[in-house]
Amino acid sequence: MRDVTTAPTPVDLDVQPTPLALLLLGREADPRSERGVECPGDLPAPSDPDLVARARAAKERLGDRVFVLGHHYQRDEVIQFADVTGDSFKLARDAANRPDAEFIVFCGVHFMAESADILTSDDQAVVLPDLAAGCSMADMATAEQVAECWDVLTEAGVADAVVPVSYMNSSADIKAFTGRHGGTICTSSNAERALNWAFQQGEKVLFLPDQHLGRNTAVRDLGMSLEDCVLYNPHKPNGGLTVEQLRDAKMILWRGHCSVHGRFSPESVEDVRARIPGVRVLVHPECKYEVVEAADEVGSTEYIIKALDAAPAGSKWAIGTELNLVRRVAAAHPDKEIVFLDKTVCFCSTMNRIDLPHLVWTLESLADGKLVNRIDVDSETEKFAKQALEQMLALP
Numbered sequence: 075m076r077d078v079t080t081a082p083t084p085v086d087l088d089v090q091p092t093p094l095a096l097l098l099l100g101r102e103a104d105p106r107s108e109r110g111v112e113c114p115g116d117l118p119a120p121s122d123p124d125l126v127a128r129a130r131a132a133k134e135r136l137g138d139r140v141f142v143l144g145h146h147y148q149r150d151e152v153i154q155f156a157d158v159t160g161d162s163f164k165l166a167r168d169a170a171n172r173p174d175a176e177f178i179v180f181c182g183v184h185f186m187a188e189s190a191d192i193l194t195s196d197d198q199a200v201v202l203p204d205l206a207a208g209c210s211m212a213d214m215a216t217a218e219q220v221a222e223c224w225d226v227l228t229e230a231g232v233a234d235a236v237v238p239v240s241y242m243n244s245s246a247d248i249k250a251f252t253g254r255h256g257g258t259i260c261t262s263s264n265a266e267r268a269l270n271w272a273f274q275q276g277e278k279v280l281f282l283p284d285q286h287l288g289r290n291t292a293v294r295d296l297g298m299s300l301e302d303c304v305l306y307n308p309h310k311p312n313g314g315l316t317v318e319q320l321r322d323a324k325m326i327l328w329r330g331h332c333s334v335h336g337r338f339s340p341e342s343v344e345d346v347r348a349r350i351p352g353v354r355v356l357v358h359p360e361c362k363y364e365v366v367e368a369a370d371e372v373g374s375t376e377y378i379i380k381a382l383d384a385a386p387a388g389s390k391w392a393i394g395t396e397l398n399l400v401r402r403v404a405a406a407h408p409d410k411e412i413v414f415l416d417k418t419v420c421f422c423s424t425m426n427r428i429d430l431p432h433l434v435w436t437l438e439s440l441a442d443g444k445l446v447n448r449i450d451v452d453s454e455t456e457k458f459a460k461q462a463l464e465q466m467l468a469l470p
């Protein structure tokens with residue numbers, strides 16, 4: 075089995091950069107997810123030929139005081155410095171298992187660093203190398219919007235029957251809302267278990283913030299119909315729903331999505347099947363329902379990595395998830411044909427904000443005794459968010 079967590083030479087996956095992807099990359103074209111934050115210090119120039127040596131030296135100076143986490147969707151230039159790689163929940167747990175580390179440097183996005191802060195002790199500092207690295211999906215559900223939604227459900231007379239289930243990809247505020255109302259967090263690996271549990275506690279689920287994961291799990295895994303699901307649009311009065319619709323629905327899906335996985339279409343699947351006879355299409359459950367239906371397999375990032383590790387030599391795969399991961403996994407398995415599902419680039423623009431200059435600046439600042447970019451969730455939010463996370467850990 076090859077290790078996909080190290081940084082191999084990128085392979086050419088026959089994809090073309092789109093002007094949109096380049097525009098989004100750190101140009102504040104997406105201020106909601108980039109949070110409009112400039113780096114508060116002097117970033118080294120990206121052209122500095124000593125960046126790798128500087129990162130290595132700063133990390134060595136810090137020794138065991140620092141623990142660097144790298145999400146699967148991070149760039150190779152950053153992943154090479156990660157002590158551990160994984161999806162957001164695995165990384166938060168890994169951080170909690172290193173209570174001796176004074177600094178947890180999270181190479182990922184804002185909500186992930188919040189989760190790590192919730193699960194680590196107060197005397198550990200969680201640091202996000204670029205505060206502008208948000209997540210467009212997490213930012214599609216704000217605390218105010220979700221509180222208003224709960225008022226709508228209360229006025230419709232259904233709130234008592236509703237159990238909130240929130241995807242890990244949500245802010246600490248939304249996790250706390252979930253804990254306050256007796257719900258649970260889920261990941262893309264345990265969403266089915268979370269929904270089964272929730273339907274034992276109540277008659278309806280409010281699923282936040284990813285409509286696609288909610289719909290895919292409810293319909294494909296729990297056997298509901300598409301008509302059992304309604305879409306709550308926070309930008310419309312009463313979510314754009316009537317009282318009858320809210321009373322009849324089993325799944326109330328928040329109108330949020332991942333801008334990366336939302337770009338795959340059934341046409342991408344058709345196209346790759348025509349180009350590569352015998353290809354197996356494997357997609358992430360954040361993809362649209364029609365895409366998941368058209369695919370051969372669906373699974374979380376960890377599932378995708380394991381499936382490709384276990385696939386026989388010579389097999390052909392088209393993968394529908396973030397491009398940094400697909401490139402790494404393809405380079406780790408030269409004996410298999412692994413292509414990216416779409417013809418255009420699908421990087422996560424905010425994940426990509428964490429680059430080598432930001433990592434060098436962060437590590438050097440910490441080594442010089444300057445705590446920068448700390449992510450600190452307040453204790454009240456932390457208490458209820460932790461309750462929802464612990465409920466997930468206790469899922470049957």
Ligand code: SF4
Nearest residue numbers: 209210211332334422
């Ligand atoms: S890939 Fe999608 S869900 Fe993940 S951080 Fe990027 S925008 Fe958010």
